[in-house]
Amino acid sequence: MKNERELLMIPGPTIVSPRVLRALAKPILSHVSNEFVEGYAEALSLQKKLFGTDGTPFLLAGSGTLGMEAAIANLMERGDKVLCVENGYFGEKWEEIVETHGGEVDRVRFEWGDAVDVNMVKEKLGSNEYKLFTVEHVDTSTGIANDLKKIGELRKNTDALYVVDSVCGIGGMPLKMDEWNIDYCLTGSQKALGAPPGISLFCLNDKAWQTVEKRKSPPSDYYVNLKRWKPIMDSPKGYFATPATGLVLGILESLRIIFEEGLETRWKRHEVFSKAFQAGIKALGWGNFPAEGHNAHTLTVPKIPEGVDDAKMRTTMYQKYGVIIAGGLGKLGGKTVRVGHMGNDTMNDLVATLGAMEMSLAEMGHVDELGKAVGAMMKVFTKY
Amino acid sequence: MKNERELLMIPGPTIVSPRVLRALAKPILSHVSNEFVEGYAEALSLQKKLFGTDGTPFLLAGSGTLGMEAAIANLMERGDKVLCVENGYFGEKWEEIVETHGGEVDRVRFEWGDAVDVNMVKEKLGSNEYKLFTVEHVDTSTGIANDLKKIGELRKNTDALYVVDSVCGIGGMPLKMDEWNIDYCLTGSQKALGAPPGISLFCLNDKAWQTVEKRKSPPSDYYVNLKRWKPIMDSPKGYFATPATGLVLGILESLRIIFEEGLETRWKRHEVFSKAFQAGIKALGWGNFPAEGHNAHTLTVPKIPEGVDDAKMRTTMYQKYGVIIAGGLGKLGGKTVRVGHMGNDTMNDLVATLGAMEMSLAEMGHVDELGKAVGAMMKVFTKY
Numbered sequence: 227m228k229n230e231r232e233l234l235m236i237p238g239p240t241i242v243s244p245r246v247l248r249a250l251a252k253p254i255l256s257h258v259s260n261e262f263v264e265g266y267a268e269a270l271s272l273q274k275k276l277f278g279t280d281g282t283p284f285l286l287a288g289s290g291t292l293g294m295e296a297a298i299a300n301l302m303e304r305g306d307k308v309l310c311v312e313n314g315y316f317g318e319k320w321e322e323i324v325e326t327h328g329g330e331v332d333r334v335r336f337e338w339g340d341a342v343d344v345n346m347v348k349e350k351l352g353s354n355e356y357k358l359f360t361v362e363h364v365d366t367s368t369g370i371a372n373d374l375k376k377i378g379e380l381r382k383n384t385d386a387l388y389v390v391d392s393v394c395g396i397g398g399m400p401l402k403m404d405e406w407n408i409d410y411c412l413t414g415s416q417k418a419l420g421a422p423p424g425i426s427l428f429c430l431n432d433k434a435w436q437t438v439e440k441r442k443s444p445p446s447d448y449y450v451n452l453k454r455w456k457p458i459m460d461s462p463k464g465y466f467a468t469p470a471t472g473l474v475l476g477i478l479e480s481l482r483i484i485f486e487e488g489l490e491t492r493w494k495r496h497e498v499f500s501k502a503f504q505a506g507i508k509a510l511g512w513g514n515f516p517a518e519g520h521n522a523h524t525l526t527v528p529k530i531p532e533g534v535d536d537a538k539m540r541t542t543m544y545q546k547y548g549v550i551i552a553g554g555l556g557k558l559g560g561k562t563v564r565v566g567h568m569g570n571d572t573m574n575d576l577v578a579t580l581g582a583m584e585m586s587l588a589e590m591g592h593v594d595e596l597g598k599a600v601g602a603m604m605k606v607f608t609k610y
Numbered sequence: 611m612k613n614e615r616e617l618l619m620i621p622g623p624t625i626v627s628p629r630v631l632r633a634l635a636k637p638i639l640s641h642v643s644n645e646f647v648e649g650y651a652e653a654l655s656l657q658k659k660l661f662g663t664d665g666t667p668f669l670l671a672g673s674g675t676l677g678m679e680a681a682i683a684n685l686m687e688r689g690d691k692v693l694c695v696e697n698g699y700f701g702e703k704w705e706e707i708v709e710t711h712g713g714e715v716d717r718v719r720f721e722w723g724d725a726v727d728v729n730m731v732k733e734k735l736g737s738n739e740y741k742l743f744t745v746e747h748v749d750t751s752t753g754i755a756n757d758l759k760k761i762g763e764l765r766k767n768t769d770a771l772y773v774v775d776s777v778c779g780i781g782g783m784p785l786k787m788d789e790w791n792i793d794y795c796l797t798g799s800q801k802a803l804g805a806p807p808g809i810s811l812f813c814l815n816d817k818a819w820q821t822v823e824k825r826k827s828p829p830s831d832y833y834v835n836l837k838r839w840k841p842i843m844d845s846p847k848g849y850f851a852t853p854a855t856g857l858v859l860g861i862l863e864s865l866r867i868i869f870e871e872g873l874e875t876r877w878k879r880h881e882v883f884s885k886a887f888q889a890g891i892k893a894l895g896w897g898n899f900p901a902e903g904h905n906a907h908t909l910t911v912p913k914i915p916e917g918v919d920d921a922k923m924r925t926t927m928y929q930k931y932g933v934i935i936a937g938g939l940g941k942l943g944g945k946t947v948r949v950g951h952m953g954n955d956t957m958n959d960l961v962a963t964l965g966a967m968e969m970s971l972a973e974m975g976h977v978d979e980l981g982k983a984v985g986a987m988m989k990v991f992t993k994y
Contacts, residue, residue: 251635291851424854467675470808
């Protein structure tokens with residue numbers, strides 16, 4: 227990483243604030259020390275505020291995937307039906323987890339890049355045969371954001387629990403768990419929260435917790451059996467398995483940063499990031515992959531025009547300018563690139579990233595007027 | 611933590627070297643960057659060396675408990691019989707995990723503090739009805755170390771896989787996975803490895819991997835389904851779930867420190883730590899909890915004499931001297947204390963810890979001659 231001044235602009239892991247890095251570099255505390263226990267409790271309390279819920283927060287060592295599994299392993303029982311609402315790679319990933327745990331998968335699948343058609347979900351839920359339904363807030367594969375609030379209105383007419391994966395949303399885009407009738411919501415530490423990867427964060431509202439309490443059979447997992455963790459989340463001095471003490475305090479610092487900025491301000495900043503990047507790629511003459519009006523604010527996924535070698539562009543961006551963006555995921559490889567702009571990222575980072583993109587494309591003969599794309603982006607920023 | 615100069619002498623989490631802390635404080639890398647991928651591969655390669663195996667290493671975000679679950683979830687199938695060899699809190703914990711995964715538990719249980727009687731294990735294994743048997747290397751609740759090598763000789767006469775929990779052993783005490791016929795071995799990052807908690811490390815030998823390959827049914831877990839992780843462990847550029855990039859590089863640094871010291875030297879150092887602490891508590895007139903000749907080298911568990919209030923002693927040690935040791939675990943609360951001495955700990959840390967213990971006891975009226983215990987410890991160190 228040369229002089230450690232490169233710009234990590236992939237859609238997660240994202241840039242971690244020096245404040246968080248300093249917290250991580252502190253001597254490790256005992257997991258039952260007052261200082262750690264108080265820090266853990268503060269993190270859990272800020273987590274609830276971040277999710278917009280009065281429910282129960284869980285913060286465990288593991289990846290976002292573990293939070294997806296915790297939902298299925300605890301809310302669903304063998305033979306239950308689950309509706310997976312899918313419009314991308316991560317939406318489809320739920321199917322494997324449901325099948326692993328002996329559930330029966332049904333799906334409403336949309337083209338990658340298309341938004342979820344709420345009416346089709348409504349129709350499916352009308353049969354009221356599902357134990358739960360899963361929705362992605364943001365599918366990082368396509369850069370789309372689904373309308374969680376509107377989908378949440380369907381919850382009033384179904385008993386199915388509303389399970390949301392907001393790994394690439396929460397902390398960067400509005401999410402109001404209780405207000406939007408979300409029963410279970412998860413995220414990871416390494417996206418819009420701006421902390422390193424390694425921690426899975428999720429919350430259950432009262433209905434979801436009652437479902438866990440009333441299970442006929444115990445979950446088939448041990449580590450993510452939430453009944454075992456609940457006493458520790460209620461009072462973090464308890465012990466079930468050793469918490470990742472250092473990372474927990476790193477996340478606490480990132481949560482404090484979030485609330486110092488203020489949620490509304492932070493959401494607005496991400497919205498401006500998105501608008502600015504959209505303006506930039508438009509000025510570049512590039513198209514946008516996700517359906518119009520459905521852009522996630524945490525990343526931009528432009529379409530690569532015919533004749534542009536995106537791998538070459540990304541290599542130049544990295545080798546010459548030290549800017550790291552991601553290629554297309556899965557079947558979108560070679561068709562899109564993905565630029566993350568979330569968490570601790572600044573306007574300067576975005577200007578530099580789009581600038582590196584322009585310069586690299588210019589070297590490849592794809593740009594006539596250097597500064598046009600960056601100029602369009604800056605126009606958005608100056609009005610902010 | 612006042613000025614961050616306290617001594618964390620519990621049996622894990624343990625003191626983390628400033629070198630590791632500096633690694634943790636570095637800007638977060640992309641999980642597919644060459645620098646991270648090379649670091650991950652180096653960590654996995656050092657992990658194999660540490661375990662003494664040519665098998666497959668796994669290094670995942672999670673706690674040691676997750677590594678226990680990974681063993682059961684992947685090696686055992688519903689209805690299989692498992693023999694749990696138990697002489698402490700953690701040995702008994704295996705039962706819950708086996709039951710969660712639909713296995714049938716049988717046990718050889720010894721008193722807490724007693725060593726495992728290898729003949730009784732031999733007798734049990736004679737029936738050859740078990741899919742696997744579990745053994746603790748060190749049970750942190752009692753300070754006992756089991757004779758893994760001798761137990762491993764039984765493996766020649768049984769098809770049952772030999773599964774070892776070395777959370778508080780590896781890196782501090784000899785463990786030679788392949789030589790001792792161990793099929794699956796796990797540890798955590800926060801003990802004798804000297805890294806922060808949050809990472810589960812385990813290895814499977816070829817027999818164990820073949821068992822995973824030949825399963826009739828898939829594991830009931832998703833996140834710890836090892837078939838999904840194997841391609842990433844073989845070539846860490848792959849993706850299944852986001853690795854804890856920062857922690858992985860922290861552990862890499864701690865593994866490098868281990869091999870700079872040299873395994874044999876490190877084992878010897880821990881042996882001397884143990885002898886020195888034993889000499890100290892003997893000079894204090896205190897007894898030792900684990901059976902004679904079976905002390906773990908990574909921690910000391912003295913018996914609290916009649917009339918000594920251990921909570922008061924620990925409070926003084928912490929509040930006045932900034933030294934943190936642990937109380938007795940579970941049913942040993944009030945009967946023992948537990949002092950960890952492993953990983954990055956130094957002789958100076960041990961002298962200071964025993965000194966704080968002596969001073970605190972003196973204030974409570976339990977010590978006549980200050981310096982006697984520390985003197986006995988130092989006598990061992992000077993001969994080292």
